[in-house]
Amino acid sequence: MHTLSLTQLREKLDAREISSVELTQHYLERIEKLDPELNSFITVTPEVALEMAKMADAAIAEGSAGPLTGIPVAHKDLFTTDGIRTTCASRMLDNFIAPYDAHVVEKIKQAGMPILGKTNMDEFAMGSSNETSYYGPVRNPWDINAVPGGSSGGSAAAVAAGLTPVATGSDTGGSIRQPAGFCGITGIKPTYGLVSRYGMIAYASSFDQGGPMARSAEDAALLLNAMAGFDRRDSTSIDAEIPDYTATLNDDISGLKIGLPKEYFGEGLDEGVARAVQAAVAELEKLGAEIVEVSLPNTELAVPAYYVLAPAEASSNLARYDGVRYGHRCENPKDLKDMYRRSRAEGFGEEVKRRIMVGAYALSAGYYDAYYLKAQKLRRLVRDDFLKAFEQCDVIAGPVAPTVAWNLGEKSDDPVSMYLADLYTIPVNLAGLPGMSVPAGLHNGRPVGLQLVGPYFSEAKLLNVAHRFQQATDWHRQSPELAK
Amino acid sequence: MSLSIEEVDKIAALAAIAIEEDARPAYARQLGRVLELFARMEAVDTEGVEPLAHPLEMTQRLRPDEVTEHDQHEKFQKLAPKVEAGLYLVPQVIE
Numbered sequence: 001m002h003t004l005s006l007t008q009l010r011e012k013l014d015a016r017e018i019s020s021v022e023l024t025q026h027y028l029e030r031i032e033k034l035d036p037e038l039n040s041f042i043t044v045t046p047e048v049a050l051e052m053a054k055m056a057d058a059a060i061a062e063g064s065a066g067p068l069t070g071i072p073v074a075h076k077d078l079f080t081t082d083g084i085r086t087t088c089a090s091r092m093l094d095n096f097i098a099p100y101d102a103h104v105v106e107k108i109k110q111a112g113m114p115i116l117g118k119t120n121m122d123e124f125a126m127g128s129s130n131e132t133s134y135y136g137p138v139r140n141p142w143d144i145n146a147v148p149g150g151s152s153g154g155s156a157a158a159v160a161a162g163l164t165p166v167a168t169g170s171d172t173g174g175s176i177r178q179p180a181g182f183c184g185i186t187g188i189k190p191t192y193g194l195v196s197r198y199g200m201i202a203y204a205s206s207f208d209q210g211g212p213m214a215r216s217a218e219d220a221a222l223l224l225n226a227m228a229g230f231d232r233r234d235s236t237s238i239d240a241e242i243p244d245y246t247a248t249l250n251d252d253i254s255g256l257k258i259g260l261p262k263e264y265f266g267e268g269l270d271e272g273v274a275r276a277v278q279a280a281v282a283e284l285e286k287l288g289a290e291i292v293e294v295s296l297p298n299t300e301l302a303v304p305a306y307y308v309l310a311p312a313e314a315s316s317n318l319a320r321y322d323g324v325r326y327g328h329r330c331e332n333p334k335d336l337k338d339m340y341r342r343s344r345a346e347g348f349g350e351e352v353k354r355r356i357m358v359g360a361y362a363l364s365a366g367y368y369d370a371y372y373l374k375a376q377k378l379r380r381l382v383r384d385d386f387l388k389a390f391e392q393c394d395v396i397a398g399p400v401a402p403t404v405a406w407n408l409g410e411k412s413d414d415p416v417s418m419y420l421a422d423l424y425t426i427p428v429n430l431a432g433l434p435g436m437s438v439p440a441g442l443h444n445g446r447p448v449g450l451q452l453v454g455p456y457f458s459e460a461k462l463l464n465v466a467h468r469f470q471q472a473t474d475w476h477r478q479s480p481e482l483a484k
Numbered sequence: 485m486s487l488s489i490e491e492v493d494k495i496a497a498l499a500a501i502a503i504e505e506d507a508r509p510a511y512a513r514q515l516g517r518v519l520e521l522f523a524r525m526e527a528v529d530t531e532g533v534e535p536l537a538h539p540l541e542m543t544q545r546l547r548p549d550e551v552t553e554h555d556q557h558e559k560f561q562k563l564a565p566k567v568e569a570g571l572y573l574v575p576q577v578i579e
Binding site for chain 2: 096097099192193206232235236238298300301303304305307308315319322323324325326327328329333334335336337338339340341342344345348353354356357358359360361362364371373374375376377378379380381383414415416419430431432433456
């Protein structure tokens, strides 16, 4: 049952072959059995899930079910959930019961999807390996010695292991695409502003974007239909017509121009990953796409620019954790300043502290022009590179990451080497473009992700290309032993 | 490149984060590595390039100046570490 697509689950629910309660129970049992090893959930919510499943069954019985009614979902633990603990994988929010639903959670509730629980992640979404979580690392279902990627590592591992049919994630510098790639699932980071950030705990607000993580492009399209849409409570939400992302999945892609940025196939790219990505590109060519070479000359500067801008925004966003209104407060503060400083020292983990400090430094008097302003200028150059490339092609293809998943602990002592592993995903966030990760093979038994990037609001086109690719290949249907 | 211990203290003060004495050398080293990464930005001449603050360069939406939120202070204050008579309690600020 846990290997079926959302469309197949819909058919079974509508044909009354299975009830939402039974389906939800099935996933809860799998979580209970397999998650002690994977650690992909921070909080499991069986009562909430079963209650919502009962409501879904009632809706199905009375004929008012939508395409997702009764199909369970898991939310990354940075989406606030009314009445359910929302930790952002931080000790700071260990006891935080959110007082309201995120826009995304609200919409997915309206779609009738029972909430199985909240998935593990890097603390405050800062990390690329899911090792910075206060609740311990997540393990990759393909190999428990490997990291699942991050920051949405819990959502990726849970979907790959068949612990949930689909999950939400968020992507600030690659946090949907890279774990999707490492765990062999399909994920899409929409155009900045397509999915509301309301109730999505902020890391770097000019980058943060929520999106679906699923077993296929078709499943991702179905969940994106439920997530996207204008929300007045997010000041950068886009007020635009949202298409039905499933309507164009089968469109012919012959004649489509796919650009391969030469900077994405250079030094540092693992040979095994390069081979898998090139094979995937050849497959797209067989489907009628035309391959052209493009250039994104400022790619290498994207990583330093991002690691100035995102921590700068984080240092400001995370100033709210002061031990006054919610979150961790230290014992016996001697004065207000001591309370702030010790509450934050105890509540935040090492990587979060590092990024807040880096951000505070980059914004401080004397360094603002050299770091922050310089990085914002580079941000424009990186974006302009993409705009130029899209004059020559419709979609850009390349690897999601330079390597497959690394081993737990392998990079945790050297933050900068981990930052550099994000070099193919970060430019997309600087530009605010939509990007997705599509399973494209295995290397040393670990999944390889193909990245597709399109112009602003081209989600339907990306999903279309990914779907056609998945009709012609079966990489997305391969699953780790424990999901069989 | 490594930062000085004094610089680490200054940054920690800006960030309002207490750093243990013996953790400071590690921060000095790691923050130094991050600054080396930043130095790579100098390789590109950005003279005359307009900074980009937001990918879509949109202007902020305005809304009518009307009350849209209702009072939920009891619900919100349930989350607070210390509350008394509807007020958030913090250590004494004024003598």
